[in-house]
Amino acid sequence: MADRTPTEVAEPLPGGPASSDRPVRPQRTGRRWIAAVALVVAVAWSASGLEIGMDRLLRAPGDAWSIFRQMVPPAFGEAIDRGVPAKVLESVHIAWIGTLIGAVLSFPLAFLAATNVAPLAVRVPVRQLFNVIRAVPELILAVILIPVTGLGPWAGALAIGLHSVGTLGKWTAEAIESVDDGPLEAVAATGGRWVSGMRWGVLPQVLPVVTSHWLFRFEINVRASTVLGMIGAGGVGAELVSQLVFRNFAAAGAVLMMTIAMVLAIDTVSAAVRRRIIRGAARTGNDDEDRNLAVLADLTGLGRNSS
């Protein structure tokens, strides 16, 4: 068996040269058909429930287009007179304060949630707390908080802060879990207490990563805080709603433009700062992965290149 000669292998198969044979086309398995049918049924059921009539469907793009056309020379002068730039800034303030609240609350909790430094009995409830908080959107928190805090930016900042605790706590705990054990052992070897181990063994290692997570969360919170105004929790959202209600589309267009400009500007600056924090001042090549993508992969639970 083992001493097969090469000629045997090279012998052509009966029925034509082997190289020109097309591979067999893979057959669809039954499971794929079931998934496809389930998808079609789900969509048909959903579409029927939403009362999407044909005439409505055909008219909608025209309606939307006419509004967008009326926005097109945006009335920047009117928007500035109404104090929209201040409202845009207020959204940034809300996001900043909210992120700080989230950071301050989540940072100590994260130490209690990390596998390598916290005992099981503490870890599990803290992690569940993060999961529950993450599942409640800022807007819903704001709906609950507004009756208690009153309308205004404070409700928004508090809602954003509480919601941020969930994601920030999870990310920080993961950063703590990935530290090098060496410094922790060194502190333990010199007789340091748990707190000293955290302060000197863990904190210096996680601080850059955690700071970049805070900034990333700040970017997300800026988007969230613009929306919060729509239900009365401060910021630019209220301005957009009132312009649309009065059908003053040129001014609404200006509000929209200013918001987009602010969001894009903060994204760009914050991404640059995060890159500087993670990679340092030295200009390394492009081979190391962008932090944004890494966090994105973490958010989606997917690796970037699995194949």
Next chain:
Amino acid sequence: MAGGPPTSSRPARPRARARTWAVAAVLATYTVVAGHTVGFDLSTFWTVWTNPLWDKFWPIPWDWVLDRHNVLDPLVETFQIAIVSTLIGCALALPMAFVMSPLTTPNRVVLVVSRSVMNVVRAVPDLFWAKLLVTAVGIGAFAGSWALSVFSLAVMVKLFSETVDGADPRPLEAARAAGGRHVPVVRTGVLPTVLPEYVAYGLYVFELNIRASVVLGLVGAGGIGRVVEAQRQYFRFDRVLGVLVIVFVVVFVIEQISVAIRKRLV
């Protein structure tokens, strides 16, 4: 120092540079300004915590909450919005993502234009889209489905075009070398390698849409948020809390199922 062994001298403590202090000062100043505008004050935590209005959230009126017309029907509508808009958004995102990736778009102008348009679309928050479309096509689930479709298109294109960027270029080159035209080349050279991630991202967008569709009703775009908004205006906070509890149990279950499917796919 001269008396002790030389090995025991402590290393010099690193000092913060002037620039670090400047940055810290600027951030601290900004924080104070922002905190002042927002109305932040440590005592507000206490006043919020001890506010007697919290009592109005309790007890939850379960017989009202579990009534079919009050919660279940709008909740079903919420999921219908999420399903339809996920499908529309993801279907449109498939060709868009190929247009936006340098691997599959040889034309630079098309690439730059499509990327910038999508960046702007993504910079508009989902509820802004919802409010705009409510104004355009009227209050209700129809506007909500439109808004979420636009938003899922933007998110899906962003996620998926990065997968296309990272796809293996060799099947593409092989198909091109065999003389294929552009569309069949992309169809046979790239699509099969990225399809599993497409489905996985689609499920992720579905989860986002489920969460987003819960709040759409707050601006009049249909779904369960409509109930929350109405009860909020009647100051029936106990009902609000009851609805939210139901919503989060259901959303949590759906998310766990979706996460489990995604893990198997990728």
